[in-house]
Amino acid sequence: MTPGAEIAAGLICSGTRSYRRINLAFFGAGFVTFITLYDVQPLLPLFAAEYGVAPALASLPLSVATAALAVTMLFAGTLSESFGRKPVMALALIASSCLALFTAVSQGLLALLALRLLQGAVLAGLPAVAMAYLSEELEPGSVAPAMGLYISGNAIGGMSGRIFTAALAEATSWRLALAAVGMLCLLLSLWFVASLPPGRQAVRRPFRGRYLVTSLLAHLRDPGLLGLFGIAFLGMGSFVTLYNYLTFRLLAPPYTLSQTTVSLIFLAYLAGSLSSSLAGRLSGRWGLASVLRGGLLLLVAGILLTLLHPLFLVIAGVVCCTVGFFAVHSVASSWVGRRARSARAQASSLYLFSYYLGSSVCGTLGGYFWSGAGWGGVVGMVGLLLAMALALAGWLGRFDAVHSPLSVAQATQTGCSR
Template sequence: MPSPQPAPPGLATGSPGYRRLTLAMLFAGFATFSTLYAVQPLLPALADHYRLSAEGASLAVSMATGPLAIGILVAGALSDRVGRRPLMVAAMMAAAVLTLAAAAAPGWYALLALRLLAGVALAGVPAVAMAYVAEEVDTASVGSAMGLYIAGSALGGMGGRLVASLVAAVADWRWALAIVGGVGLLLAEAFRRLAPPSRRFARAGGDWLTLVRGAGPLFRDPGLRLLYAESFLLMGAFVTVYNYAGFHLLGPPYRLGQAEVGAVFLLYVLGSVSSSWFGTLAGRVGRRKVFWVPVAILIAGVALTAAAPLWLVVAGIGIVTIGFFGAHSIASAWVGRRGGAARGQAAAWYLFFYYMGSSVLGSAGGVAWTHAGWGGVVAFCLLLGVLAMAGGALLVRVRPLA
């Protein structure tokens, strides 16, 4: 019987294959998160068009992020069988087509159904991207390749919201979704052409419920339980601020235009800087000593948005962005550290709670808006921030790993 062939070497920095893969991952991150969050600045327009409350309109976001959270737990196992690259291509193509279809949805419930399906499809990218890069790129080059995917994700989250706002300002929300979906389709095709075929993928057998069965040891770790709670609370506060800031700024006393509200999403650039800076700081002085700092920054930013002057409201949203991305960068790295050999499963559960926070708490914040206006949103997010700070205090007491 012939001996198995050794796996080919991973793609190294500077090689043609590496350049193709990193550009493809940049496109994947951009397409995924622009498609996922493009509806966020359109919530006031959807509420007006369909005569909905703010929390009702927020379902356009939550109906995608909730299924995405659940889909992440399945997509990793599916990719073990069908391959990383084919699943990512199918996910991006399907999400783009569903977004184009949402632009022509005949009614509100049809739009929600299409958003739900888009969320399920999009789960195939964040759940698989890290595994695809880790398999195909040599160890020394993995960090820079993943960095481009994360950069594309941040740019996509900002760009999708900004493009949707600008198009909606001169046309309407249907054209905004159509253009985001069209761009997503072009980026999916670019990914298909650029992403190198898998050379080191080994098809896995095993049980579809491996992730669920492997959750036991992870959830017995008090540190991971707290970090999962942190992802749920912090993402919930962050998404709530951005979900309802549009309602606040479009209404009295500010009465900004749709394009001006969309410009607020340029504050995401601060998040990219913050995540890198806090990640480096935590690596140097310790996560336990640093984690509370960005959480406190987020709380201060939320409080600042309660001020009346417009510049203080915008400054507060920027400070919330700095705090959230700083805390997220520390927590996600901390999960990888505490997950040990099961870090892939640990990360999948972290993303599950992260997107469930966006889905559940993002919509719950709409109830606060409907009943108490922006003051209610601020109070709700402050409560989430205080709970996250309490969790940070408990994390300090968790026994460190050997």
């Protein structure tokens, strides 16, 4: 049976060949998204030294990309409803990979920032549309595990990119490291285009600015979605701030580790990859809100552990934070797809707008806490963000398994591709 025949009967269920193709394609897409976006994170101390700027300014190559991604995310979902989900995602991956190659030959900080701004803007076409594609093409019971695997690709891409660029930058130069990342991502992007089945459930409509505005406003009137958008901002802001300035801390006394050794801290992303898939399965047993709160509590425990001085305890704290964050993101992102009754691409866009805005704003703001109060200041800032996130998660409990637009039983009645 061809993938197209499997899809034609209705929504795609786990265990089918189309489901496996979609999972593998989005695992690769998630890998490309995070490796191209965050490959500069371990290079921030190098940027500070080469361009003679403070840590907060050295974080801008990352922050401008995530800020551009956040804003463009609001339009990418609507464009995909006019031009198709797969074409928009394919263009995003290929264009961002090419821009990654151009960053390797940029001259000066301003040129690097301009290219990273463009890279973040074009990359928005993948994450915003991916959530909508999965929510539309898969039966509801299969969405959370698929989203978990996609986020696992995010985790492994983020880990690989950071370790690879740090090691290669120390051995050669950061420019060669970014060029190698760009070439790898271009090859993976072409593989994504060849592997992903075209979407069959989304209804194309002409692009209308008024529809974009009304659909976004409709989601902003949903209190449950607003809470999830807040979780995205606070969770991602906490996580990026931790990793941005942990590098500066471990390079400095009393640790004085090498660039390559510091980058090994990103191996914690392996644990995050596993936790995102596990969280998707556990949410069906314990409920979305319970798993969400559990992930946030792990983040709190982890950030407090990093206050201790022994290196092994700092590493343990980072692992806890990584496991907790990816569980939170996996649950919250799949919850958005389940809760949105219509215009799911716009709901995904708003979630990811909040997610990457948190990365951009908090990631740079943390630099001032680091410069002014050291690691204790960073932990204090992250702790405040997580306290607000926990309050939101407690309030979101009232929406768990309530107002779901389509139950699994109902989905079975609509027809599910086998």
